[in-house]
Amino acid sequence: MSPSLAAYESIVNSSVVAQLRRLGKKLEGRRVVHVNSTREGGGVAEILEWMVPNMRDVGVDASWEVIHGTPRFFDITKGIHNGLQGKPVELSKKDWMIYQDVNEENAARLRPVLEEADVVIIHDPQPAYLLQLCPNRKGKWIWRGHIDISRPFRPVWKYLRTIVEKYDASIFSMAEFAQPLPHPQFLVPPSIDPLSEKNREMTPAELSGVRAEAGLDPDRPLLVQVSRFDRFKDPIGVIQAYRLVRKVAPVQLVLAGGGATDDPEGKAVLEEVMEAAEGDPDIHVLLLPSGAHATINGLQRLADIVLQKSTREGFGLTVTEGLWKGKPVIGGDVGGIRLQVVNHHTGFLVNTPEGAAHRIRYLLHHHERIKEMGEEGREFVRENFLLTRHLREYLTLMLAIRSGKSERILLV
Secondary structure, three states: OOOOHHHHHHHHOHHHHHHHHHHHHHOOOOEEEEEEOOOOOOHHHHHHHHHHHHHHHOOOEEEEEEOOOOHHHHHHHHHHHHHHOOOOOOOOHHHHHHHHHHHHHHHHHHHHHHHHOOEEEEEOOOOHHHHHHOOOOOOEEEEEOOOOOOOOOHHHHHHHHHHHOOOOEEEEOOHHHOOOOOOOEEEOOOOEOOOOOOOOOOOHHHHHHHHHHHOOOOOOOEEEEEOOOOHHHOHHHHHHHHHHHHOOOOOEEEEEEOOOOOOOOHHHHHHHHHHHHOOOOOEEEEEOOOOOHHHHHHHHHHOOEEEEOOOOOOOOHHHHHHHHOOOOEEEEOOOOHHHHOOEOOOEEEEOOHHHHHHHHHHHHHOHHHHHHHHHHHHHHHHHHOEHHHHHHHHHHHHHHHHHOOOOOEOOO
């Protein structure tokens, strides 16, 4: 369970929490339903874990539903996901029919809840078709796209657009992701819960335990990338950067992550990573269970440098997590990472393994910059990417949608 909003006053001050309660008062009793495709694994599930209880805390009648699907359905929706991020994929008419049929099966179960809600927020492509299966809906429906669709594979977006354009509004993480649609569009970057198990402060004993469990050397610099085993996260590129750095510095690397029930490619990518690691004892590839939040927290806090060398990224909550823990982040110069990594201030943006290696070497030779960037990054997250800002923008958005006066609104 997420802590009560009062617990965050020491981090963001009491006036911020008071404002949230005033906004919630205007929406008191409103029924809001979030729908996504998994209850564990991935940033969307992490956000909903705190979003729903905190909406309730301010008086909104919020709930969270998850659609179910077959392995074939999730193969197809992974293809949709990849296509939206620009990868050419083959999706047949039969694939789209399976996509619709699985949504129909879920609609039969969820229709009573969805049609009676005042606001329904559908997260990502997997459950997007539910809108067309709830003809008696009385509330407003919002599609929340979390991924980078700035340069989609056009056949995939062309089809999905016929679904999304029927929503009352849509939400994207940044302006570059927004596509031409005939309804109001909102920009709401994601955020982290600073008091969650993944982001809370840890004791020296806890950190020592994580270090020992992972088999890490306390006397050598540590590079850490935490993410799903996904080709767009470029774990192979991270290994290549590590090998370049190893030529001049005795570093060790952790690639840690888990799978998500709606991501069937994870096993194959993990096998590719293990092959690329070639049994190097200083490359620690950790497949973590969904509840290993304390381990992830510890690894990020033990790191000297946090990496997120994605080639596409909707936002990258692991970047936010690393910055919050006072670490400089070297990230791919893509998507939502650009919102967080302010080049030369909170970290560095890179495009290649060679570029990542160059920045790692620079930081390892300038330890004062590691500390300076870490401090600047933590304050940047406090000001921009904590859950209180995120909740405020969702509440404001719902008030605008309810009033019927919303235009294209940018919430940054």
